Amino acid sequence: MIDTITSDELKDILLNGTPETIKKVITNIHPADILDILHEDEDSIKALMDNLPNDVVASIIEEEDDEDDQYDLLKLFSDAKQKEILDEMSNDEITDLIGELEEDEKQAILDKMDKEDKEDVERLLTFDPDTAGGIMTTEYISIRARNTVEKTLKFLQENTEEDTTYYLYVVDPQNILKGVVSLRDIVTSSFDTAMLDITNTNVKTVLYNEDQEEVAKKFQKYGFIMMPVVDEMDHLLGVIEFDDIIDIIQEESTEDINLLGGVNSEERLDSSVGESVKSRIPWLIVNLFTAVMAASVVSFFEGTIAQVVTLATVMPIVTGMGGNAGTQSLTIVVRGLSLGEMSKENATWIMLKEVAVGFCSGVIIGIIVALGSMLFEGNPVFGLVTGLAMFLNMILANIAGYFIPVILEKFHIDPALASGVFVTTVTDVLGFFFFLGLATVFLPYLI
């Protein structure tokens, strides 16, 4: 808008401006934009950061997604300055930052924090990072709901230290959560409204040990900006904000995509060669094992192939197409499971649908393949064998594509993890078996 500033201008000011100019300019600049400049010009990071006030440095470090890079940014500064920066950072960000560090590095950071924050971070560190407790922040505002709106506004005006968020939480003297008030309701209610009148007592909460994926589903269902985290006794422990949820949703999707593609859930575009090889080789070996299983079916029919060599040409089509159909079916089922769209009510219908789709695909692709191979070989029986094997394999591919992820889910194994391997094993083994088996039966008509 009006005050827009290019990133080159900003960079120039950060490097060469007086402290006053810098302070004036950065008030309205989003830390994510400063972080972009740092990423573009890694050599000037220290020079750029040196001129920034501590709270801005803290926000920039918080913006950085990668915990290793967060630590590298922090380490640019002297111990004294680190202390000041840590003081400006939120405790849940510090917890994430030090969560992956070595024990001595972790302790060194903790020792730079004041007692209260240190205890807070140490407590946050006890929660599993993939649970509600691991993603919550302890910086929220809790109130008693005995005041009017006007008194509450005055209280907020005097207590701006905490990063005021979009809800105030009403607790009793034992810190048990009793209700929630939204800032929206505060600003739209007359000054003399009693806070109790705008307090919603039917609060949706998450338990500290709930899996982050379940937490994300609640946020999505209700469209909340924040949710309170409680223990079994409804003591308020912290709050989770929507921006962490967006990251979790993105992360869970990436994990599904990775697993469906046969790589570890943690591999990313910027993983090292070693990490990538370690992520991929185990899956390749599992696949090799199943490929050998399929090959042993072929081996069993070598006598048939020796007499009709064209079978070798056509057989990868039958298995490959089955693999494709099975993958289609499992893709839809795995994603549906992952989004929680599969229920007791619709499970049977979806199974029947997959069988029906397999039947239709089997008929269509079966006829095309039958006609094609009949013309290619000039033998109607050859066409019949190919088409029939194709048809059977397509139906079974869809049945496998439905049942394998559903059964894995029942055994609490991530269906994205292993479905692909199982489904293609089924389509390869059965594809070869149907095709070469039928060919052996009809051998007299094929020679």
Added chain:
Amino acid sequence: MIDTITSDELKDILLNGTPETIKKVITNIHPADILDILHEDEDSIKALMDNLPNDVVASIIEEEDDEDDQYDLLKLFSDAKQKEILDEMSNDEITDLIGELEEDEKQAILDKMDKEDKEDVERLLTFDPDTAGGIMTTEYISIRARNTVEKTLKFLQENTEEDTTYYLYVVDPQNILKGVVSLRDIVTSSFDTAMLDITNTNVKTVLYNEDQEEVAKKFQKYGFIMMPVVDEMDHLLGVIEFDDIIDIIQEESTEDINLLGGVNSEERLDSSVGESVKSRIPWLIVNLFTAVMAASVVSFFEGTIAQVVTLATVMPIVTGMGGNAGTQSLTIVVRGLSLGEMSKENATWIMLKEVAVGFCSGVIIGIIVALGSMLFEGNPVFGLVTGLAMFLNMILANIAGYFIPVILEKFHIDPALASGVFVTTVTDVLGFFFFLGLATVFLPYLI
């Protein structure tokens, strides 16, 4: 919490309660929870909905994700009641609801709306649904920033009609966006603070024609709850809220997963048999075509296979493993592209990494396959041929897995869409060619 009510209790009250009880109970119930009850018991939908006030019915319809189901819910009611419900719904929700309807149904809904809302919806309908204009809402609060905080609070207290959101937008008399004020800043500033002092003039905006995926990336980068949508002249057109962004992120991931799995981006778990067949058959036919291409390579070498039938047993292993390695590599690259993680700076490094990973995998899997097939056939040359073909195919698989999505992206084709087909074509065709070609060269040692 304290006021928690089970869904059976709620259902009972909705069906049998007096209007007063119902009104009292539902104040604190989230519409998403009522929608759950409707989904569980489709037969009672009308009976359950009949006792609810219009604004609650409107929120329930808005909660429903599926536009067809939204329309079905609305149609349960008489024309007069529909009019009242539509009056309570937000215009962007109505726009989404009628966007997919037939022209006459669309017109019937529009005719039930009052003039102003109707014009608003008609204007919203002109935006592409996948752009910022298509997802924005026009219900936001714009102000002139000449007042104090206290006057603004009074203004908000008197204007609670509009669903007050978390930011107020400052515009000039021509409705040109000048700045933004957050509710947080309003409640934490003293009553006599000038609004200008807490107005941020460096507003991040999105253009009305920006793709929703780009909009989602901006939300993620900055962690915003809302963003204003403007035209080329900075006129404020509407705002986008974070909950729509979560849906978009989920949707874009689902589309990627679908395309990587070889089904259309629109197919879902609850698609009909007809929709699923239409989604999958085209891809199966494309795959059939590439499978025939690969088979024609095999066909070319039938003479060799006729002399060493075991080649037919081993060849699917070579191509299959290449396909797996290529899929791994393209999975990481496609997801990276989709998350915007690939840049000019890291592209070369990632390419070299993929080649290196292909080399390592090729060596490891090549040696295993070579030893295995040597023992199986009792012939070191057979092992050499298999291992070498495996090695070459793995390296090429990774090169294809990198370059194919990157090139498709350059041509503005969604890399998730077609990469899989191309990569497996490469690994099949070249896998057969390397293996059977080498076997032909070394034929005298294999017989």
